[in-house]
Amino acid sequence: MDGKVDNSINQGTSPYVFRLNGQNHHKIGSLLPPIGEQPRFTQLYIYDTENEVENRMNTLRNNGRQPNVDLEIVENLSKMFDECNELTKVFRMARERFQQTDLQLVRLRLIGSRAKDGRQYNLPTKLEVTALIVGSSDNEKGHRDVIIEHRSEDLKRISELHPSFIAMQYPILFTNGEDGYRTDIPHADVDGSTKRTRRYVSIRENYAFRFQQRLQESKTRFKLGRLNQQFQVDAFTCLQESWLDWVRENQKKIRKEILKGLEDVVSRGDDMPASIGQHVIFPSSFTGSPRLLIQNYHDALAICRWAGPPDIFITFTCNPNWDEIVQYLSIIPSQQPEDRPDIIARVFKIKLDELMCDLTERGHFGQTKAGIKHII
Template identity: 45%
Template sequence: MKDPPHVLQRLYFGDTEQSKHFLSNIRRYNSMFCFTSLGGRIDRSLNTGNAPPVFRISGQNYHCIGSLVPIDGSMPKFVQLYIYDTDNEIKNRINSVRGESNLGDINEEIVVKLKNMLDQNNVLVNYFKMARTEIQSNPVIEVKMNLIGKRNKDGRTYNLPTAHEVAALIVGDIDPSMGDLDILIETRTGQLKRINQLNPAYLPLQYPLLFPYGEDGYREDIIFSDAWRQCHPRGRIRISPKEYFSFYIHEKVNEKHTLLYSRRLFQQFLVDAYTMIESARLIYIRTHQKALRCEAYQGLSDALTRGELDPAARGKRIILPSSFTGGARYMIQNYQDAMAICKHIGYPHIFITFTSNPKWPEIERYVTHRGLKADDRPDIICRVFKMKLDAMIEDIKTDKLFGDICGGI
């Protein structure tokens, strides 16, 4: 992974008051420069200052992008800030996140540094600047921008995308060679367009401070290494979103991984990544109903189980199999398995509740060495919790702390 620009390094890893202010308000600064908006509803009632910060959204999560130029009478937002009224760009960006009445917690010097840094390094910013020049030189002609969803280079190697790979300017009619993953942004529509999660620019458009060069996020054409495919000749050849994010958030030696030091923005990124993984699973289930043999499910019986007695409500349904974690059949299957064990062996003798503690010495040692707090690295808390849980279960089973085990639920 390429090291971030020096300006961003000083803000992430510096010990100055400006760096501390930036990290405390990093989500706000990222919102100033992001091209897209979040579709999920952010719960802002949780962070009252009495507990560690939490990022929670409800509803379906997705990213939307608007037209290149705002409609008459509207303030520019998101991608429009790169094109419209750039003479007052700094002021417009600050107003977009706080409004005119409360600007005291925004450092204008940081905003200027971030703007110059992205102008010099980010390939997406450079292409939107090209669109701005085209719109200013041809104000009458309709200018469209196509964010290309396919790449020609190998997704396993770290290659920064070039301008012609990321986007294409279209003057006049729509390009007939557009792909399914491409995103067409028009000059003035007043409407939002949802971005396909498989587009390589899906994450860089939302997190410019985590992808300062505009480098690609997850791509569906990233292939496993040759060594892995030789050991698994009949397995998949492309990595899944879960495997991509598991690798991406893992700390690497000799790499300045700004994501792992982005604190509250890291929390938002993890929630966004989880929704991408769940969405990919749901899409697979929806498009592979025959392979999952969902026609064998008894539709009427399932409907009665849910309490749906109105025959007019019958129609085509997407069946979530019991392998989908958190689904109704998943919960019912686990319940039935537990009841079958209780019927055969008897009721449990021990019911153990195992909770996580952010004050565990392993977590404290890890985050203190990096100048962080436990709530800045929820991934480390989860990993240590899982390791300790597995170790406890292994001790109970192997060392027989409570005697011989007849069954487990």
């Protein structure tokens, strides 16, 4: 993961929070480290595998921290990935190729398009996820394929729409190297009589499905604590990136009334319009955008102009010790409220809606003439 992680927020005694600033993206290096440098990440599966466990421990030491990690656990995890994870087997296959000959360059291609049906969650195979490229010739590849060079100092970015995007970042969560989100996953009722405007599952629907806790499924993700928070933030940034890409590529479909003001300024003789507007205009439906904030502000003024000044202002906060939250967290032992921000947000939303129902429908303070609900 290549992003600016803000650790200053965790200097106090408050619960742990994973905060990421700026743009988040995942990068991958070459198969072998540059000459004179230590192997890192996937390079550990290929380079000096006789001392692989020790090299993994040295990676943590290079970050300025003393690894408080059990050596036996690291060895067992490595053996488990060798037996179960298809992505690990691919890098081991590249290692065997390097051991056989050093005369030809070998590159690895992570295939972005799968031939199987997106509704079939069968485990992937090496032939489906990767291909070895021997020599310097470049085979035909898809626009989301990732070519891992033999030895290079440059990092390559992996698209958030690549099926192995999440599996390579969180191998403990995706033990078998199974696919994450794919753009060709059809809706379950796509062949039914109900007409849909979209035929395929969106990235938002995919992560919303994965983040649900189910009794018949494994509880591994919910026992990972801070890593679970990082996974949720990582997934949310993927969703935001996808949404921003759509906004950037569909500017003609967005109502851009704000540009009328720019035309008026230019017509008055201002020769520096770049200081006034932006090249990419956000729609008012984008959460957190200036247009949404201005729209909410204008809506509030319009209601006050019609109904008069407000009579009551309520700040509604969340208590992690609410009975509903404590009861749900008790399903999985040793969970803390900060480990499950999804449960906190869900219970808070339910209680907020119930409060608004008390004020508007049940008339707790009498008949309501107008109401404004802003969730911050």
